[in-house]
Amino acid sequence: MPLRNERMAESTFAFYRGSAAVMASDLAGTPVSGIQVQLCGDAHLSNFGGYAAPDRTLVFDLNDFDETLPGPWEWDVKRLVTSVEIAARDRGYGDRKRRKVVMATSRAYRTAIRELASVELLDVWYSRMTPADIHARWGSSAGPRARRALDRLVEKAMGKDSARASSKLTQVIDGKPRFRSDPPLLVPVSELLDREAHLVLEEVVRQALRSYRHSLPRSRRHLLEQFRYADAARKVVGVGSVGTRAWALLMLGVDDEPLVLQLKEAAESVLEPFAGQSKLHNHGQRVVAGQQLLQASSDVFLGWTRIPALDGAARDFYVRQMWDWKVSADVSRQDPATMAIYGQLCGWTLARGHARSGDRIAIAAYLGRGESFDEAMADFAASYADQTERDHARFVAACDQDRPA
Numbered sequence: 001m002p003l004r005n006e007r008m009a010e011s012t013f014a015f016y017r018g019s020a021a022v023m024a025s026d027l028a029g030t031p032v033s034g035i036q037v038q039l040c041g042d043a044h045l046s047n048f049g050g051y052a053a054p055d056r057t058l059v060f061d062l063n064d065f066d067e068t069l070p071g072p073w074e075w076d077v078k079r080l081v082t083s084v085e086i087a088a089r090d091r092g093y094g095d096r097k098r099r100k101v102v103m104a105t106s107r108a109y110r111t112a113i114r115e116l117a118s119v120e121l122l123d124v125w126y127s128r129m130t131p132a133d134i135h136a137r138w139g140s141s142a143g144p145r146a147r148r149a150l151d152r153l154v155e156k157a158m159g160k161d162s163a164r165a166s167s168k169l170t171q172v173i174d175g176k177p178r179f180r181s182d183p184p185l186l187v188p189v190s191e192l193l194d195r196e197a198h199l200v201l202e203e204v205v206r207q208a209l210r211s212y213r214h215s216l217p218r219s220r221r222h223l224l225e226q227f228r229y230a231d232a233a234r235k236v237v238g239v240g241s242v243g244t245r246a247w248a249l250l251m252l253g254v255d256d257e258p259l260v261l262q263l264k265e266a267a268e269s270v271l272e273p274f275a276g277q278s279k280l281h282n283h284g285q286r287v288v289a290g291q292q293l294l295q296a297s298s299d300v301f302l303g304w305t306r307i308p309a310l311d312g313a314a315r316d317f318y319v320r321q322m323w324d325w326k327v328s329a330d331v332s333r334q335d336p337a338t339m340a341i342y343g344q345l346c347g348w349t350l351a352r353g354h355a356r357s358g359d360r361i362a363i364a365a366y367l368g369r370g371e372s373f374d375e376a377m378a379d380f381a382a383s384y385a386d387q388t389e390r391d392h393a394r395f396v397a398a399c400d401q402d403r404p405a
Contacts, residue, residue, distance in 0.1 A: 003184060003236060005399050012385075013090045013331070015392040016083060017044055020067055021270035022391065023079060026384070028274035032072035033366050037358030038293045040350070041067025041271050043076040044083035045331050048346045050153065052325035053128070053297040058154055060129040061295050061349055063326070066266065068290025071275035073354050073363055078380055080350055081106050084343045085381035086388060087331045097336045099378050104340045106377035108347030110367045116355040117364035124355050128296035129348065137348075138341045146338050153327050165323040166258035170231070170250060177258065179233035179250060186248070188233045205232055205249065208263070208307045212319050215285070215303035224301065227251035227259050237264070245315065248322060260322040261301060265315055282306055284318040294353035299324060 008018040016023075020042045040047065040062050047064035084105050088098040116124050131154050139147055169186060170177045179188040189201055206229055213221050231250040245265040252258060266283035269275075280286045284304030292298050304318045329342055354363065367373050 009392075009396050009399050011090050011332075012389050012392045013083070013086045015395055016086050016388050017046060019388075019391070020079075023082075023384075024067075024075075024270045024274055026387075027075045027078060030074070030078070032074050033363075035073055035359055035362050035366065036070050037073040037076075037354040037363075038290055038356075039067075039069055039071045039073070039076050039271065039275075040065060040079075040290075040294060040353065041069055041071075041076070041269055043080045043346075043350055045080070045087055045342070045346060046083075046328060048349060049326065049328035050131075051299070051327075054300050055297075057130055058325055058327075059296060060131075060134065060345060062291075062353060063328075065287045065291040065294070066264075067269045067271055068287060068294070069269045069271045069275055069278060070357075071271055073358060075271075076350055076354070077106065077109055077377060078384070080109075080346060081377045081381040082384045082388070084339070084346075085378075085385040087334075088336070088339060089385060089389075090332065091334065091336075091339070093336055099382070101336055101340045101343055102378045102381050103371070103374045105343030105347045106374040107371065108344035109351045110373050112348040112351035113355060113360055113367060114364045114369075116352065117361045124352070124360065126296075127352055129345065129352075134345060138344065141337075142341055143337065146341065149338070153329070156327055162258050162260045162321060162323070165260040166250065169233075169248065169260065170258070176230070177250060177252065177256065178231045179248065185236045186233050188231065192234060202229075202232070204307060205229060205247075208305045208317070209249075211307075212303050212305035212317075215288070215305065215319075216301070220300050227253050227257075235262070237262075245317075259301075261319055262322045263305075263307075263317045263319050266304070266318050267316070283316040285316075287318045293357045296352070 004018065008015045042064055043062065047062060048060065049063045050058050050060050051063060053059045081102050084102050085098055088101050131150060134150065135147065166177065169179055171180050180186060181188055181191055189198055193201060209229060213224055216224060228251065229249065230252045233248045235246050235248045237246050244267065247263040249261040249263060250258065251261060266287045268283060269278065269286070272278060278286045280289060282304055288302055288304050291302065299320045301319065301321050304316065306314050306316050308314050331339065331342065334342060354360070
């Protein structure tokens with residue numbers, strides 16, 4: 001928790017990233033149209049990014065689904081546009097520039113929904129956003145500097161895979177690959193537990209892998225079975241996720257080809273007290289089902305399991321590859337023009353996810369052709385950003401009081 005508090009205290013945007021539960025409570029009292037979709041549940045700017053599709057094409061999409069649940073489409077949009085407003089404030093943009101960027105984001109959502117409402121359902125299902133699509137749609141307005149930055153991100157992403165994760169996170173000990181020690185961010189299980197408890201945990205991990213295997217399609221189960229378990233480590237991830245259980249698993253193929261998997265705890269969505277309980281009894285399955293519904297394509301190793309912990313409690317987890325071409329934009333360095341394009345990209349992506357999972361025609365009819373929706377979202381974003389700044393200031397003050405002298 002000290003690490004989570006430290007990260008959330010860094011900026012208003014960091015605080016916003018870690019306070020999805022607070023906003024869920026606030027959104028529950030706002031008016032909605034009554035049209036339901038599969039919500040991301042935490043659709044802020046930093047939860048979009050690039051990753052490898054199964055055909056080894058880099059795609060841009062939503063990439064965090066810990067809070068996913070069916071609910072009002074407006075909640076995701078408000079979460080997104082407010083994150084744009086707060087990020088723009090953290091960058092020091094003036095009022096007019098901030099509003100322009102936020103309205104560009106909400107306009108992109110509205111126009112994308114209307115476009116998707118006019119095509120066949122299968123075309124919606126197959127639609128995705130690749131670097132080539134980004135260049136084609138926004139390249140002319142991005143300028144050469146932004147286009148070069150995108151190309152660098154693509155090149156960087158394609159170097160981040162299990163082999164790269166293994167080379168960075170592991171070392172050879174007694175002739176065998178093992179996770180490095182980098183506390184508190186990465187701690188091998190051998191350092192967390194005594195030998196007896198370590199052996200018990202390893203057996204729990206093997207049981208979890210057998211259980212997880214059955215959540216995969218048969219072909220991918222066959223692929224997983226070509227790898228054997230080698231090591232595990234506790235790994236801290238994200239901002240809002242700090243404090244939840246997350247493990248890195250090192251798997252090795254026949255020729256010691258590395259595969260690094262992440263097991264991340266899935267608890268109740270912060271939306272459930274307000275949107276209703278998930279119909280799925282395993283929260284790992286809830287995350288996976290929501291991800292597969294919202295994303296154009298998902299990780300071939302995406303699955304779920306339930307693990308009996310050392311304390312006797314059973315906890316739900318979802319499983320995915322670590323660093324499979326994963327890349328995200330650094331919004332803390334974006335100028336207004338770049339953030340406007342990035343906001344539009346996120347708006348389009350969110351609309352595509354909602355169009356896959358909900359009534360896109362009804363949402364399009366509700367939004368209409370005019371800019372009333374865009375203006376309303378900009379007004380909401382500015383008002384909620386004001387509230388978030390006040391909350392962040394109180395949070396920092398509380399952290400300072402608790403910090404030892």
